[in-house]
Amino acid sequence: MRANLTTLRSNVELALAGRVVTPFSYRDRKLVETVSTGISEIDSLAGGFPRGGLTEICGPPCSGRTTVLLSVLASRTADAESCALIDGRDAFDPHTAAAAGVELKQLLWVRCRNLDQALRATDLLIQAGGFGFIALDLSDIAPETVRHVPLNAWFRFRRAVEDTPTVLVVLEQESNAKTCASLVLQMDSESARWSTTVETQGARFSQYTHAYLLDGAQVQPQLLHSRMQSINAAHLLDRTVAIRTSTGTSLGTSVRTSVGIRNAGDVKSFQTETVWSHLDSLPSDQKPK
DSSP states (O other): HHHHHHHHHHHHHTTTTTTTTTSSSSOOOOOOOEEOOOHHHHHHHHHHHEEEEEEEEETTTTTSSHHHHHHHHHHHTTTOOOOOETTTTTTHHHHHHHHTTTGGGEEEEESSSSSHHHHHHHHHHHHOOOOOOOEEEEEOOOHHTTSSSSSHHHHHHHHTTTTTOOOEEEEEOOOOOOGGEEEEEEEEEEOEEEOOOOOOOOOGGGGGGOEEEEEEEEEEEEEESSSSSOOOOOEEEEEEEEEEOOOOOOOEEEEEEEEEEGGTTEEEEEEEEEEEOOOTOOOOSSOOO
């Protein structure tokens, strides 16, 4: 038996001669360089997004996936890093991104119509190199469709970014890359709070008396899988942001976010309170007081 193992070992070493110097030697895992997401709570939970690795962000609609994407894009483009976004269903809003701080001159926006186009574009951009951050947004594609992506596609993406400075992020409603990913975040949303205290003026505004304003929401990211050591720390974040809708409406927004740790640091809850300061989309005589 031992003689057979020795022979097999010699045959493997001979077959790999010139390509792999010591195929049976143990290699220590390299230290993983990470980049900030721009959200201290996510950074403290996951340790940032790894370079040379695949990060998966999954969750249902309105669970905070796009918020994380825009935040990390703003952080990367602020450092003059070349970024690419493969938009699986042409759903990206550049006005909202610009309002969130994304430098659009540093962003390549690839608008796709289906899953096949998105996967092909991602493959080409990874192989081309030169991008510090690449995001593949499949969150608007039906989960049943994304499930049919073969596992070897995720494995190929993982191998393509290894030993490169590229951060590859995939956004989906369900986790599909799983162990091919260096980091998997599950985003979950809890019940939202709505305000009905809108005061109306004049008959022309009577049609808006049934309107509701978003007063707050609970967002809870959970660390499902990580090849990196997570940092267990909590922070309080107070920030003011501006949101721009797809119609060009500017909305001033005050946001306060608090975070709590559960299950030894693998879950954090975000409590967000939102107050709309003005609505430019309405005529002056139809704006709420």
